[in-house]
Amino acid sequence: MEFTRLRGIGVSPGIAIGEAYLTEQLVFTSRIEYIPPQRMDEELGRLRAAVQRTREDLVRIREIIREKAGAEHAFIFDAHLLILEDKSLTANLERLIKEENIRSESALSDVHAKYQKIFDTISDEYFKQRKSDVADVLAKIYRNLESQREENTEDGRDKILVAHDLPPSEAALRLSQGHVLALALDMGGQTSHAAILARSLNVPTVVGLHNITQRIKTRDILIVDGTDGEVIINPPPAVQKEFLSKKEKYDVYRKDLKKVAKWKSTTLDEVRFYPLANIELPEEITNALSYGAEGVGLFRSEFIYLQRSALPTEDDHFDIYSRLAKKVYPYPVYIRTIDIGGEKNLPQLQIEKEPNPALGLRAIRFSLRNRDLFRIQLRAILRASVLKNVRILIPMITELEEIGEVKILFEEAKEELVSKKIKFDPAVPLGVMIEVPAAAAITDIIAKEVDYLSIGTNDLIQYYLAVDRSNEFVSYLYKPLHPSVLRLIKFVIETAVKRGKDVTICGEMAADPLSAIVLLGFGLKKFSMNPIFIPRIKKALRSVEYKTVRRVVHQAMALKTAQEIEEFIIEKLLVKHPDVFLMMKATT
Amino acid sequence: MIEKTILIKNRLGLHARAAVKFVNLANRFMSDVKIKKDGSEIDGKSILGILTLAATQETVITLIIEGDDEQAACRALGDLINNRFGEKE
Numbered sequence: 001m002e003f004t005r006l007r008g009i010g011v012s013p014g015i016a017i018g019e020a021y022l023t024e025q026l027v028f029t030s031r032i033e034y035i036p037p038q039r040m041d042e043e044l045g046r047l048r049a050a051v052q053r054t055r056e057d058l059v060r061i062r063e064i065i066r067e068k069a070g071a072e073h074a075f076i077f078d079a080h081l082l083i084l085e086d087k088s089l090t091a092n093l094e095r096l097i098k099e100e101n102i103r104s105e106s107a108l109s110d111v112h113a114k115y116q117k118i119f120d121t122i123s124d125e126y127f128k129q130r131k132s133d134v135a136d137v138l139a140k141i142y143r144n145l146e147s148q149r150e151e152n153t154e155d156g157r158d159k160i161l162v163a164h165d166l167p168p169s170e171a172a173l174r175l176s177q178g179h180v181l182a183l184a185l186d187m188g189g190q191t192s193h194a195a196i197l198a199r200s201l202n203v204p205t206v207v208g209l210h211n212i213t214q215r216i217k218t219r220d221i222l223i224v225d226g227t228d229g230e231v232i233i234n235p236p237p238a239v240q241k242e243f244l245s246k247k248e249k250y251d252v253y254r255k256d257l258k259k260v261a262k263w264k265s266t267t268l269d270e271v272r273f274y275p276l277a278n279i280e281l282p283e284e285i286t287n288a289l290s291y292g293a294e295g296v297g298l299f300r301s302e303f304i305y306l307q308r309s310a311l312p313t314e315d316d317h318f319d320i321y322s323r324l325a326k327k328v329y330p331y332p333v334y335i336r337t338i339d340i341g342g343e344k345n346l347p348q349l350q351i352e353k354e355p356n357p358a359l360g361l362r363a364i365r366f367s368l369r370n371r372d373l374f375r376i377q378l379r380a381i382l383r384a385s386v387l388k389n390v391r392i393l394i395p396m397i398t399e400l401e402e403i404g405e406v407k408i409l410f411e412e413a414k415e416e417l418v419s420k421k422i423k424f425d426p427a428v429p430l431g432v433m434i435e436v437p438a439a440a441a442i443t444d445i446i447a448k449e450v451d452y453l454s455i456g457t458n459d460l461i462q463y464y465l466a467v468d469r470s471n472e473f474v475s476y477l478y479k480p481l482h483p484s485v486l487r488l489i490k491f492v493i494e495t496a497v498k499r500g501k502d503v504t505i506c507g508e509m510a511a512d513p514l515s516a517i518v519l520l521g522f523g524l525k526k527f528s529m530n531p532i533f534i535p536r537i538k539k540a541l542r543s544v545e546y547k548t549v550r551r552v553v554h555q556a557m558a559l560k561t562a563q564e565i566e567e568f569i570i571e572k573l574l575v576k577h578p579d580v581f582l583m584m585k586a587t588t
Numbered sequence: 589m590i591e592k593t594i595l596i597k598n599r600l601g602l603h604a605r606a607a608v609k610f611v612n613l614a615n616r617f618m619s620d621v622k623i624k625k626d627g628s629e630i631d632g633k634s635i636l637g638i639l640t641l642a643a644t645q646e647t648v649i650t651l652i653i654e655g656d657d658e659q660a661a662c663r664a665l666g667d668l669i670n671n672r673f674g675e676k677e
Contacts, residue, residue, distance in 0.1 A: 079604045082611050082635040089636060118640050126603060127642035133604070134636065310600055314676045376676070 003234050006209050008184070010229030011195035013532075014204035014254075015247040016182035017240060021159040022218045023174075028109035028142070034101050043097050047104040050144040055084055057140065071319065076133070083137045104145055112138045126310050160184060160222045164213050166194040175201055182224035184212050184231050198226075199532075200284035206231050260535040261292030263542065268577075271546035273520065275538055276334075276528035278506055282320055285327040288531035292538055295331035297454070297528025298393070298506040299324060301377065302338045311373070317380030321390070329387050334431070334454065334504070334528075336393040337377055339363040358462070363396030363433075368405055378413040385425035393454055397432040397439050403449050406430070431502075435459040440488050443495040453496050454528075457507025461485055480509050481562040486518065490557065493522040504528050513540035514566065517573070520546065521553025548576045589654040590662045598672035601644035604635075606673040611635050613668055619655025621665065632665075 035043050062077035083089065089111065096107035112135060119131035158181045161174060165187040171194040174180060183198050188207030198205040204226030216222065216233055223232040223243045227250065232239060266272050276297030277288035288296065304312050304320055324333055339362065354360040367374035381392055394406055410430060417424050434440050435456035447453065461480055462469060469478035479485070489505075496503035504526040509515040511529035516537050519527070527537060552572040556565045596602060602610065614621045614633045621632030625647060630637030632651070643649055653662045668674075 075605060075608070078608045079635065082608055086634050086636045088631065088634045115636070122640065122642045124642045124644055126600075127639060127644075130604060130639045133639075310603055313600070372677075 003236055003239070004215065004232070006212055006215070006231045006233070008206040008209040008212075008229050008231060009188075010205070010226045011188070011207050012183075012198040012203055012205035013227040013250070014182075014202065015223065015225050015227065015243055015250055016160060016204045017221070017223050017235075017243060017247070018158060018160045018181045020162050020184075020216050020218055020220045020222045022213060022216065023161065023163040028112045028138075029105055030109065032106045032110075033103040035097075035103055037101055040098060040101065043104060044094060046145060047093060047097065047107070047141075050104065050141050051084065051090065053144040054137070054140045055081065057144070058084065079133060080137050080140075083134060084141075105142065108138050108142050160224055162212055162216060162222070171197050175203060182222075182226065183207075184209055184222065184224055186210055186213050196280055197283060200279075200281060200287045202287065257535040258290060260538055261290060263292075263538065265292075265294065265538060265542070267520070267541055267544055267546045267549075269545045269547055272525065273541055274526045275534045276504065276506075276526060277531040277534070278528050279531070282324045282327060284531070285324065288534075289328075289331075291531040291534045293331075293531050293534055296324070296328050296333040297504050297526060299333055299335045300339065301335055302340045305338060305340060312376075314376045314380050317377055318383050321381055321384035322386075325384050325387050325390050329389050332389045332391060334391045334393045335381050335384075336395055336433070337364070337367055337374065337381075339395045340366055358468075364394050364402055364406065365396065365398075368402065371409065375409060375413060378410055379417065382413055382417055382424040382428060383422060385428045386423050388425045388427070390425065391429040391431060391452070393431050393433060395433045395456070396436060396459075397434075397446070398436045399438070400442070400445060400449065403432060403446065407449075429502075433506075434492055435463070437464045437488065440464075440492050443492045444499070447496055447499045447501045450501070452502035452504070453492065454504045454506050455489060455492055457489070457505055457509040460488070460507070461509075464488060479562040480512070480515050481518070481565050483557070483560065483562070483565065486557065486565070489519070490522045493519070493524050497523045502526070511537060513537060514569065516540060517544060517549055518553050518556075518565075518569065520544070521549045523550075544573065544577050548573070589652065590658050592651045592653075592662055592666055594649055594651065594666060594669050596643050596645055596647045596649065596669065598675045599645050599677045600675065601647065602638055602641065602649075604639065606675070607635050607638040609668060609673050610638060610665065613664055614661070617653075617655065617657050617661035617664070619653050619658045619661045621661065622652040624650040624652060 058077050058081050062074050065077065066074035092111050093104070093107045096102055096110055097104065115134045116131050119128055119134070122128045158179050160182045161180045162184045163186070165185060166174065175197050180203055183194065183203055183205040185194065185207045186209055188194060195205060195207060204224050206224055206226055206229050209231060212231060221234050223235050223240070225231070225243065232243070235243070265275060274294050275292055276295045277284070277293035278298040278300070279285065279288055279296055280300045280303045285296070304317060321335060324335070361369065378392070381390060384390055392410070397403060407430070414424070414426065429451035431452035431454055432439070432446065432450050433454050433456045434443065437460065439446060440460060443453070457480065461478065464485055465477060465479070465482060467474050467477045469475045493503055503524065505519055505524060506528035508529070509519065510527040511533035513536060516527055517540060520541060529537065552569055555572070556568045559565050559568055598606065600606065611633055622629050623632045623638065623641060625641050625643055628641065629652070630641055632638070651662060651665060655661070
């Protein structure tokens, strides 16, 4: 047996060994196959049976999705069912079989080509793209023409799914059915929808494998190593054994993490801190909670826009936010209004490319320019607040006037709901992101106007140090422990605490053990991060004394460089807590 | 036979979700339902017909309904469109 190792990008950690299932990219045939006239009835029966099976599939999938992902995602299957039942479609197919005596496969391909042509003449982009829904339904019928369906992933056996790419709806569908051991894709990156979903559902995943779909067959044995980004095809027993033991180690490690999740979030001297999660999809919550998150400190709502071709309606927003709030309850969820514009483009709005997107029309600047979209979002967030655990977070505030404008719109949204007798929490906290240095410098002024603050350290540091850290020539200058950065963040945290305002950090600094200790020293109690980092931050903060950290960090502020600060803190903490960094090493 | 000319008011027009509602409602009546827009006329009980009509916001369409329950069908379908298919805007 041939044995191959393929390198890709591991986007969801873990190891799985199992049988491959290749989802074929269905190519409609251009070859016309004829049937003898006496077989016409049989062929019609074959088509009708396939249509019936497709109907059953769609109904079943709709219920699964409704249950697992919400009515919001299930709606598309109502549309697909109506397409399947559409008389013009079925009449067309049957006519081709009866009058032209061609096989069902040829008829489906012919009808497919015809509809693609019709939709292509439409100039409106949304309606033009509905051709993919027609293609989807026809492809499902096509696949169901084979009555032998044991190769279907839905047969209940656990398999490793191998595909060229998985579009969002397909990913949600395949992964939420629960029989996918692992995922291996030709395409994709860290932030593709499939990767995010796989991570949240703990499905080991490797993407960016280029041509795995051409190198394997269904039923080949695969090892998918999502931790190291590797896929092994038909491994000999020795290699299988090696990976089984790696898998065991990983499983133990995960169990250990879950144990940490149940520990109390307090320092050695009983000072309470709160690990929170940064997430993008409601599906990620279960996983975040299992890592020990005590709430969602950042929900990036722009994904609601990026996931669909039409602009989301108020109900689309509401459906997601209320699901989110219910799943997180009794913990809080901070919903950040869209941070779109710049490099994150909205497919529905054709935003013009800007010469300097990081400094351009993005986040709240975009929302205040597109107020109708903003109003919809505010109303939907308010409507989802009935459990009293929802907060609104406004990104990229630069000056006080923006907060004034937001507040007017926010009050208008509340009045509108009151007049319509729609319930909401009248005390929904309104907070702003501190990520523009100018806003950080006037924290004392801003704190008076809002209910809480959240420091977005990634952007704040990039703007403050004037360093694009994705630029390899200057990224060495990106130092979160630069004395100027620490002075600024210290000012923000201390000012907020002094004024009795809640403050959170939701950048990568919160996920780095040493930085988190420094932030704790400034008086920070709420740390929001990618949930997978929560256990290690919890371990680090639980192993120090707040009193000691405060003293050491304040002494460190007199030092001149990032390196001096780092060395000083490590040295001083090691004296008092020799095991702190040992533990960090073990978990990183 | 009744003919009724209506303006599509909701922002998304006769998009997929609205089309689902329209077809499901139309199917509850015996009458034939046709929709005319510009020169083309489609079957109002066909979702593919409606989608290919590409009726965006501010489009004027004509409902042509014929059958025993044409009055009721016309009223119900007209209300659905005028109520923006239950959408907020």
